[in-house]
Amino acid sequence: MRNILLIFRRDYLGYVKAWGFWLSLAAVPLLMIIGAALAGFAAQSSPVRYFAVVEPGSIYANAIEAEFQRREQADAERTSEIVEQLDLPAMGEDDARAAAEGAGVANRKFIAVPAPAESIDGLRPYLLGEKTVSGPLGDKPLFAALILAEDGSELEYWSDDVNVDQLRYLAQDAMLRLARRDALTEAGLDEDFLQTVDDAAFAVPARRIRTVEEQDAAGNEVTMADRAPMFVAGGLAYFLWLMVFSIIQYLLMGTIEERSNKIFDTLLTSVKLPELLAGKLLAVFAVTSTMMLSWGLFAFAGGTVVATQIPGVGNIIEPFAAALANPAIIVPGLISFILGYIMYGMIFMALGSLCDTIQEAQTLLSPMMILLMLPMFAIFIAFQDPGSPLVDIASWIPFFTPFLLILRMPHDPPLWEVLAQMGLMAAFALLILWLSTKVYRAGAVHGAGIGDMGGMLKRMVGLKGKAA
Structure with a gap:
């Protein structure tokens, strides 16, 4: 555990000590403020x-x-x-x-x-x-x-x-x-x-069917409290996608730099390969969490200012806070979040270990972008119609499960499906972890490249003997 923390500390401080990290961290809220100001100015200054x-x-x-x-x-x-x-x-x-x-x-x-x-x-x-x-x-x-x-x-x-x-x-x-x-x-x-x-013409008000006890307590009108869980689930799914999208740069660039500078040889004399991978993955997770937490605090501060200036805004925020605190949403959301992060993080780290230069890494970016855009399309479809058969089928595909399981929770899917999809996610994450460790060892320790990936996969499944 001590070695994992040392690797984590080394990589995390290496990222956050760089000026570029803090500039990119400040750029998002700054650009949002500038964009909002320019939009308001453009609307007011239109001749x-x-x-x-x-x-x-x-x-x-x-x-x-x-x-x-x-x-x-x-x-x-x-x-x-x-x-x-x-x-x-x-x-x-x-x-x-x-x-x-x-x-x-x-x-x-x-x-x-x-x-x-x-x-x-x-x-x-x-x-x-x-x-x-x-x-x-x-x-x-x-x-x-x-x-x-x-x-x-x-x-x-x-x-x-x-x-x-x-x-x-x-x-x-x-x-x-x-x-x-x-x-x-x-x-x-x-x-x-x-x-x-x-x-x-007759009005067509939206009513939600409830049990007699629930209807006596909450009524039957559809309110923001009824819609908030879906918005919260969609936000969590998009947050996971954004965090996964953000780790590509850190995992690829950091792994390429250490491979080209032969830093792996020095590190592996002191720590075991699983400890090295765990420390690096934890460090990148902490870096992206720092970014997301900073942006979240900025949004919270902005929301607090708006709430103090406009009475009644707190009543709008309250249903979203209640939905976020709902264990039926947040617990599966956290499990999906962690397993999805490990799965995608190990894939990107393993592929980065096969590259010596930025040019080689760029050949991998296109398939990575396609791999990441597919869950984004699935999130959009699930947000529009969570009961779609396409969403039901796609939620059993491990690459989509972390995102779609979160989005299905506000609609109370059967418990056996939730548990089965969590188990499938965990099993697939372990498989990815095992395969990625093999690829990482071949690339970082033995110097294998992108062209050797086909042979490595054959050896892993036993077509050409035992793996090295």
């Missing part, structure tokens, strides 16, 4: 653009303005729902709706101005920026013009910028609503007829 509608009257201009107001009202209603869910004491529902509507008008990025000309030839210098038009925010070039075609069949959208399409899409929605309103009017129906019909 306000002028547009004009050229038509004999104001029917289409009014329809576009009504579409702007409809969307701002929808945003206000969503804000009111959030206020109601969070139970904010400082702002009532009506105040929140009024504030959201006012913010929508103030933040509008497209403002209608009177058309400075009646034809596209007359509007050309304004659209090309050669002339400006007057508006609420001063003189600006005309960003776009919507011109009614001569035959009255189209509302043509003219602009020099072919990439910003928000205004054109909004105008399309406005024309669709206008056509519906006209059709209702011609049929002798009120223009709010469709909305009245929609409002009269």
Whole structure:
């Protein structure tokens, strides 16, 4: 045990003492903060653009303005729902709706101005920026013009910028609503007829079937407490995948460096090969755990700040904390986590022992990436439909079991399946451990390379005699 700890201490300190480790550690939260700040700045700093509608009257201009107001009202209603869910004491529902509507008008990025000309030839210098038009925010070039075609069949959208399409899409929605309103009017129906019909439709609330005792205690409405276990399980599965993905660099690069510098010969004079492997695997696990723990503390600190600034956020976090503390999820999750890490870690360490240079390691990266992307696809499918037959079958494949078993736990799979898949995982991890030790010994001690892998595998299964 002492030798394992010595190897662990040597490798772990070798990683964490490097400046590059701490720079990469700080880069993720720093980039997240910068990205969020840039996204917010981009949204706020997006320029306000002028547009004009050229038509004999104001029917289409009014329809576009009504579409702007409809969307701002929808945003206000969503804000009111959030206020109601969070139970904010400082702002009532009506105040929140009024504030959201006012913010929508103030933040509008497209403002209608009177058309400075009646034809596209007359509007050309304004659209090309050669002339400006007057508006609420001063003189600006005309960003776009919507011109009614001569035959009255189209509302043509003219602009020099072919990439910003928000205004054109909004105008399309406005024309669709206008056509519906006209059709209702011609049929002798009120223009709010469709909305009245929609409002009269039956709601379809989500209910969860429970036992009588559970229903008396918790009710039958589907709440975030019902959905939180699946989100927590998905987070644990993705966390395992991210940690496995992160160990490739450390295991490959560290093993290649020690092989090329003949450090293995020195180490193996003092410790046994199983102790060396255990110490190295534990060190890399500690390195990646340090990274994940640091990012987790950053997320926790950020969540705490948000929770203190916005009352009611704690009520949203509580179901996730309860799901994370549920033994039915966390115990199988931890077992899958440990066995999956050992299995993938030993595979990467064994392959790294066969490489002398970075170039040789790069030939292994593509199959490794494919091997890692397959569980990611399986996680996505299981998160969308955990009861899929494909997920049931894939959960018995040892390379997928660590991830999919975690995702199946919120849906209470049969106990015998859970125990059987844990046993299968453990047996396969032991097999990988045995094979990887053989490969590692051949590569690190006897100098075998990638080209010798086929012969080694044949000797391991007894096709060419006993292994060396």
